[in-house]
Amino acid sequence: MKANQAELVISAVAEEQYPTMDLPEIAMAGRSNVGKSSFINTLLNRKNLARTSSKPGKTRTLNFYLINEILMLVDVPGYGYAKVSKTERAAWGKMIETYLGERDQLCGVTLILDVRHAPSGEDVRMYQYLKHFELPVVIIATKADKVTKNKRPKHVKQIKETLGLHKEDSVVLFSSETGQGKEEAWGAINRLRAK
Ligand code: GDP
Numbered sequence: 348m349k350a351n352q353a354e355l356v357i358s359a360v361a362e363e364q365y366p367t368m369d370l371p372e373i374a375m376a377g378r379s380n381v382g383k384s385s386f387i388n389t390l391l392n393r394k395n396l397a398r399t400s401s402k403p404g405k406t407r408t409l410n411f412y413l414i415n416e417i418l419m420l421v422d423v424p425g426y427g428y429a430k431v432s433k434t435e436r437a438a439w440g441k442m443i444e445t446y447l448g449e450r451d452q453l454c455g456v457t458l459i460l461d462v463r464h465a466p467s468g469e470d471v472r473m474y475q476y477l478k479h480f481e482l483p484v485v486i487i488a489t490k491a492d493k494v495t496k497n498k499r500p501k502h503v504k505q506i507k508e509t510l511g512l513h514k515e516d517s518v519v520l521f522s523s524e525t526g527q528g529k530e531e532a533w534g535a536i537n538r539l540r541a542k
Contacts, residue, residue, distance in 0.1 A: 348533045350414050353391040358408035362445050366411050371540045372419040372452040376473060377459030379425030382489040385523035386459055387412070387422060390532060397422055407439060409446055418540055419452070427469045448480055455483040455539030457532070462488035462502050462520065466509045474510045483542055484516045485535040492522040 356366050377383040387397035397410070407424035414420055423446070424439060431439070447453065456477050460466055466474070477484050486506060494502055503518050512518070519535055521528035 348415075348537060350391045352413070352415050353393060353396060354413045355396065356411045356413045356419070358410050360408055360442070362449075365409075365446075365450070366413075366419065368413075368419070370413070370417065370419050370452060371454045372411075372421050372450065373454060373536050373539055374421045374423050374447065374456045375459065376423040376456055376477075377425055377487075378461075378467065378470060379428040381425065381459050381461050382523060383422070383425060383459045386457075386487055386489055386521065386532075387420065389521075389523040389526060389529060390420075390536075407435070407442075409442065418536075420536075421446070421453075423447075426473065427467065447477065447482065453482065454542055455485065455536075457485045457487050457536065457539075459487045459489055460506060462491050462499065462506070463493055465505050471510055474512075478513060483539055484513075485532075485539065486510070486512065486516065486518040487521045487528075487532060488518055489521045489523065491520045491527055492524040 357364055359365055375383055375387060384397040388394060410422040412420045423443065458474060458477065460470060474484065488503060488506055491499060499520060503520065506518060517535060519528050519531045521532055
């Protein structure tokens with residue numbers, strides 16, 4: 348798919364602000380600094396739509412992007428940033444729970460991981476959390492350009508094993524540097540949308 352139109356509809360902090368349009372939504376989740384904004388910008392052919400590296404201290408919001416009038420991509424604030432206060436962490440948890448647990452329009456989630464490293468405890472918890480809500484997940488193993496081609500299968504295997512990836516879920520190797528995996532990621536998103 349080509350994102351001819353991509354527009355930030357709202358940065359929401361509360362449920363009342365979620366868009367009322369009844370369009371399928373795909374959420375994008377991942378640890379801070381994993382490359383989530385770069386992933387979104389690459390998918391949407393934009394340099395700076397999703398701001399890279401949203402630092403704590405700034406309000407952390409759910410950003411709803413309307414794509415070609417048919418689909419909503421929802422950028423979920425990154426988890427696992429060490430310097431976040433307890434209060435902020437709790438607010439994040441509540442926001443995520445409301446959105447991931449209760450949003451009818453939500454069709455599935457792309458969980459972005461760094462292909463170089465085994466998923467952290469927080470990544471595993473996030474995956475289990477998504478499965479608890481019975482959401483289909485596509486793992487985006489990004490920064491693939493940082494691992495030599497012949498070592499990539501080993502890294503993918505490690506990701507699958509550490510997460511305990513369910514058989515209905517898949518892994519897409521991705522790179523925002525080279526654009527590798529972009530078509531495949533869109534294919535996976537479209538399948539989530541059609542479910
Ligand atoms: P976010 O905090 O998850 O939104 O992460 P960003 O998109 O801001 O990326 C964090 C850092 O990783 C930045 O310095 C990016 O340039 C870098 N980065 C993101 N994706 C890739 C990738 O696919 N390959 C490489 N080599 N670097 C990447």
